[in-house]
Amino acid sequence: MLILHGYWRSSAAYRVRIVLNLLDLTHEHRSVHLVKNGGEQHSDDYDALNPSHLVPTLEDKTKYHPVIISQSMAIIEYLDEVFGDSCLIGRTAVERAQIRALAQDICCDIHPLNNLRVVQHLGDIASFEAAEKAQWMRHWMTIGFDALEQKLSQSAGTYCVGNELSLVDVCLIPQLYNAHRFGVSLAQYPTIAAIEKRCLALPAFADAVPEKQADAS
Ligand SMILES: N[C@@H](CCC(=O)N[C@@H](CS)C(=O)NCC(=O)O)C(=O)O
Structure with missing residues (x-):
């Protein structure tokens, strides 16, 4: 049995949900509420499972x-290697490098700056209120998306890299959920917006959206 410990609004867990769906893997979801009871x-x-919390x-x-296994990217590569055909990561060295670089633009350079514990700490040490926290998140997402739009306008076909789904799409869609949640308009990102529409039309992506999860509240 596969058990995913996650949270409906976690974009890192959302990445894994998409891949579990793409690979048609039955799994049990165990909710770890990031806010209730101090988290x-x-x-x-x-x-005991993950000392990184x-x-x-x-x-x-x-x-x-x-x-x-912790770390969404490691989990995804594991699932794709063990239960899939490793195609989410690309077939050639060049493709793999391109896919990993674009995915890391999102999961290493955008996402961590938006993380709950980061913005909570801004509240603790700099008295950030909710509006300032949201502004912080929009700032880093905008810088990330400005570059990503340029890169994707070169690499994209139907999806982020050519015409096949890859790890980049799996990272992009959850990050866009955060963008909508915190008020980043996609109007100036036509390539990103078009890819979002195509991905969300696929059942694997549509079924993984936060609001459809059992622990959504
Ligand atoms: N690099 C990690 C990031 C995981 C991560 O940041 N998870 C967030 C939710 S998206 C979290 O658990 N935050 C809890 C907190 O900040 O206290 C991964 O990709 O799995």
Whole structure:
């Protein structure tokens, strides 16, 4: 059995949900509420699974020895290698480098600056209120999307890299959920907006949206 420890609004968990759907993998979802009770990611039970106190974490109990994996990108590569055909990461060295670079533009350079614990800390040390926190997030998303739009206008076909889905689409769509949530308009990003529309028309992406998850509130 595969168990995904995640949270409906976590964009890193959303990436993994998309891939579980793309690979048609049955799994159990265990909710780790990031806000309730001071954040269930800090509980003793979750600490035993992932001392980083971040979601997602995957437990793969289909193997003889249970496997516990943190970090959404590692989880996705594992799922794609073990249960898929590794095509999300590209087929050639050049394609793989291109796909990883674009995915990292999102998951290393945009997403961490928007993370809950980062903005909570801004509240603690700089007295940021909700509006200033949202402004912070829009700032870093805008800088990231400005560059990404240029890059994707060169690489995209139907999806971010050519005409096949890749890890880049899997990272982009959850980041766009955050963009909408915090008020970044996609009007100045026509390539990104067109890819979003095409991806969300696919059941694997549409079924992974936060509002459709059992723990959505
Ligand atoms: N690099 C990690 C990032 C994970 C991450 O930042 N998760 C966020 C939700 S999207 C989280 O658990 N935040 C909890 C917190 O900030 O306290 C990954 O890709 O899995």
